Amino acid sequence: xxxxxxxxxxxARTLGDSIIGRxxxxxxxxxxxxxxxxxxxxxxxxxxxAVISSDGAAPVHVFKIPSGIGGPQWSRDGKxxxxxxxxxxxxxxxxxxxxxxxxxxxxxxxxxxxxxFSPSADGGHLLLTRGEVSSDVVLxxxxx
Numbered sequence: 001x002x003x004x005x006x007x008x009x010x011x012a013r014t015l016g017d018s019i020i021g022r023x024x025x026x027x028x029x030x031x032x033x034x035x036x037x038x039x040x041x042x043x044x045x046x047x048x049x050a051v052i053s054s055d056g057a058a059p060v061h062v063f064k065i066p067s068g069i070g071g072p073q074w075s076r077d078g079k080x081x082x083x084x085x086x087x088x089x090x091x092x093x094x095x096x097x098x099x100x101x102x103x104x105x106x107x108x109x110x111x112x113x114x115x116x117f118s119p120s121a122d123g124g125h126l127l128l129t130r131g132e133v134s135s136d137v138v139l140x141x142x143x144x
Contacts (some may be wrong), residue, residue, distance in 0.1 A: 011032070014034070014036065023036070025054070025074075030055075030082070031052065032053075035072065046064065049069075069085050071083035076119060089111060090111050091109065092095045092105055112130050113130065114128050117129075
């Protein structure tokens with residue numbers, strides 16, 4: 001929908017059953033990326049990362065990804081997608097190149113969670129919001 005108002009236009013038809021993260025626009029504005037699920041008869045739903053053209057053409061790339069990712073975000077050069085993945089209690093940033101190579105781990109934290117990330121404008125630094133998530137359980141007896 002134009003900011004000035006007017007008629008909404010469909011940019012693309014999304015793949016899968018449900019978008020499960022943020023929609024990310026490539027630096028040049030030509031591609032959209034988003035994670036989605038595809039429910040099957042298998043015990044675990046299939047998670048995918050789709051890259052589609054913003055002009056409504058057929059999908060450009062579809063990658064099988066681990067469940068539970070956060071993101072994605074485009075790299076500054078638009079040649080890869082970066083996402084958060086938590087395994088064994090630690091979140092790290094992973095990168096999926098559009099060429100289809102295997103994803104590569106960018107950060108190597110062994111504890112803590114990353115909630116969000118952003119590279120600096122010059123690409124020389126990485127800003128992270130990072131911490132721990134905790135919760136307590138309290139048992140109340142004889143409450144009246």
